[in-house]
Amino acid sequence: MIKTDHLTKHYGQLKAVDDVSFQVGPGEVLGFLGPNGAGKTTTMRMLAGFVAPTSGSASICGHDVATDALAAKTALGYLPEGAPSYGEMTVRRFLEFIADLRGLEGARRTARLDHVIGNLHLAGVLGQTIDTLSKGFRRRVGLAQAIVHDPPVLILDEPTDGLDPNQKHEVRTLINDMAREKIIVISTHILEEVDAVCTRAIIIARGRIVADDTPAGLAARSRYHNAVSMQLAEASQLETARAAVASLPSVAAVEVSEREARVTALPKPGALIFAPVSELAARTGLKLKELHLEAGRLDEVFRTITA
Amino acid sequence: MHNVGIITRRELASYFATPLAYVFILIFLVLANAFTFYLGGFYERGQADLAPFFTFQPWLYLFLIPALSMKLWAEERKSGSIELLMTQPVKLWDAVLGKFLAAWAFTALALGLTFPLWITVNYLGSPDNGAILAGYLGSLLLAGGFLAIGSCMSALTRNQVVAFILGVAVCFAFLLAGFPLVLDVFRSWAPQVLVDAIASLSFLTHFESISKGVIDVRDLLYFVMLTGFFLLATAVALDLRKDL
Numbered sequence: 001m002i003k004t005d006h007l008t009k010h011y012g013q014l015k016a017v018d019d020v021s022f023q024v025g026p027g028e029v030l031g032f033l034g035p036n037g038a039g040k041t042t043t044m045r046m047l048a049g050f051v052a053p054t055s056g057s058a059s060i061c062g063h064d065v066a067t068d069a070l071a072a073k074t075a076l077g078y079l080p081e082g083a084p085s086y087g088e089m090t091v092r093r094f095l096e097f098i099a100d101l102r103g104l105e106g107a108r109r110t111a112r113l114d115h116v117i118g119n120l121h122l123a124g125v126l127g128q129t130i131d132t133l134s135k136g137f138r139r140r141v142g143l144a145q146a147i148v149h150d151p152p153v154l155i156l157d158e159p160t161d162g163l164d165p166n167q168k169h170e171v172r173t174l175i176n177d178m179a180r181e182k183i184i185v186i187s188t189h190i191l192e193e194v195d196a197v198c199t200r201a202i203i204i205a206r207g208r209i210v211a212d213d214t215p216a217g218l219a220a221r222s223r224y225h226n227a228v229s230m231q232l233a234e235a236s237q238l239e240t241a242r243a244a245v246a247s248l249p250s251v252a253a254v255e256v257s258e259r260e261a262r263v264t265a266l267p268k269p270g271a272l273i274f275a276p277v278s279e280l281a282a283r284t285g286l287k288l289k290e291l292h293l294e295a296g297r298l299d300e301v302f303r304t305i306t307a
Numbered sequence: 308m309h310n311v312g313i314i315t316r317r318e319l320a321s322y323f324a325t326p327l328a329y330v331f332i333l334i335f336l337v338l339a340n341a342f343t344f345y346l347g348g349f350y351e352r353g354q355a356d357l358a359p360f361f362t363f364q365p366w367l368y369l370f371l372i373p374a375l376s377m378k379l380w381a382e383e384r385k386s387g388s389i390e391l392l393m394t395q396p397v398k399l400w401d402a403v404l405g406k407f408l409a410a411w412a413f414t415a416l417a418l419g420l421t422f423p424l425w426i427t428v429n430y431l432g433s434p435d436n437g438a439i440l441a442g443y444l445g446s447l448l449l450a451g452g453f454l455a456i457g458s459c460m461s462a463l464t465r466n467q468v469v470a471f472i473l474g475v476a477v478c479f480a481f482l483l484a485g486f487p488l489v490l491d492v493f494r495s496w497a498p499q500v501l502v503d504a505i506a507s508l509s510f511l512t513h514f515e516s517i518s519k520g521v522i523d524v525r526d527l528l529y530f531v532m533l534t535g536f537f538l539l540a541t542a543v544a545l546d547l548r549k550d551l
Contacts, residue, residue: 045390048394049393049394050390050394050550070396071396073394073395074396076394078394080391080394082387084386084387084388084390084391085388085391086317086388088321088325089317089320093320097313098395101313101314102395103396129324
């Protein structure tokens with residue numbers, strides 16, 4: 001269990017984190033979202049025991065991060081922002097160093113090192129110094145050190161930043177695999193990641209929590225939630241389509257994209273418009289390339305509540 | 308204590324992973340010998356001892372030790388690895404001590420490599436080897452004191468050049484604490500007790516008595532306490548602001 005209680009951090013006049021309270025339980029993957037400078041990293045640093053809170057408290061598995069710091073740190077695997085490490089060390093030496101600090105010994109040490117090296121595909125670079133690695137490999141080394149002691153709680157600050165799409169997919173698969181038995185908090189500003197791995201999302205802006213919901217719940221706040229979008233085969237039908245859709249009583253607004261030859265109908269609150277719109281399209285003789293129901297756009301919700 | 312050993316080993320290995328270790332040892336040996344033979348007049352004195360070698364040790368350390376210690380914490384701050392280290396289940400004090408011990412062991416190695424001087428002086432005459440051993444002990448203690456000061460200055464900043472300059476300045480002040488250059492600053496306004504106290508903090512006074520072969524508990528205690536004080540100050544500086 002991760003628990004924060006009125007967690008606050010001031011840097012002089014600046015309130016980096018302002019009265020943040022939340023709890024995360026087993027099986028949850030919490031996505032921590034927010035614009036740059038919103039306080040994500042500072043919150044994570046306080047959870048990891050790197051930055052002391054100005055007021056309020058936080059605990060990891062019941063251990064207060066300020067008064068019982070060593071126990072809290074023992075229960076935690078932490079990937080700092082930018083995945084810092086010791087550049088002059090080889091990957092193998094570095095992971096062994098962390099394993100030693102984590103108190104791993106004997107057969108378990110060997111087994112855990114083999115496990116993370118295999119899982120994060122580091123076998124090919126074990127003898128290389130970290131300075132010579134690509135950004136993607138460095139991130140994976142950072143992830144490997146965070147999970148080497150198999151902690152019950154993981155806090156990962158931008159775990160997929162700088163990775164290519166294949167590597168992102170691998171890291172997300174890894175997080176999903178671990179999600180069943182661990183408590184995981186990741187920060188990101190990549191919204192697709194929230195859908196891909198998170199069971200819950202907290203959006204933070206100017207140091208305060210502005211939303212705390214499931215990804216689907218957040219998407220439902222979008223004005224595009226349950227909107228119907230159709231792409232026309234012939235751009236000449238755009239005006240006909242717009243006028244026809246706008247005449248439906250349950251449609252609140254219509255947006256037209258000429259570039260894509262797309263018409264999007266936004267429903268009035270609570271209205272379901274997929275059936276009426278598709279019938280209308282057939283009746284009016286519109287030639288459709290594509291017709292679909294939107295779940296809601298996270299990026300639009302994100303912009304609306306953090307602006 | 309287990310973690311101190313782990314951190315010390317990692318630090319020591321990191322010295323040798325870059326040219327730093329080799330450059331440092333080479334410069335140290337060249338300068339130590341140059342001072343001994345040219346400035347110290349090793350042969351001209353016609354005496355079988357290492358006094359010319361030890362006399363210049365403090366001045367050699369004044370620039371070389373801050374060059375070694377400047378990276379201790381400033382580099383960790385700059386690269387961000389301090390966040391990695393401080394979020395491991397390691398006591399702050401273990402990290403401070405581990406890094407200091409690595410730097411000290413490294414200095415001891417450099418100092419140990421001056422052994423040809425000792426062989427030379429034994430070949431040329433029959434020196435008081437007890438006094439020479441005391442000289443080495445004094446030199447090692449002095450290096451420890453300088454390193455502790457350097458560690459503290461390095462913890463104050465993320466800029467290694469700033470750490471170096473601060474280190475040299477503070478070490479210089481401690482080196483000359485017993486001399487008019489420093490004491491005159493205080494004499495005009497401070498009570499005599501304070502002036503005496505400052506004078507008694509001088510590295511040189513304590514070092515010189517040990518390097519002459521007089522091992523006084525007070526001198527040993529002075530170095531141990533000074534080193535301990537600055538290591539403690541290092542820990543306080545880190546604890547106040549880890550995310551500098």
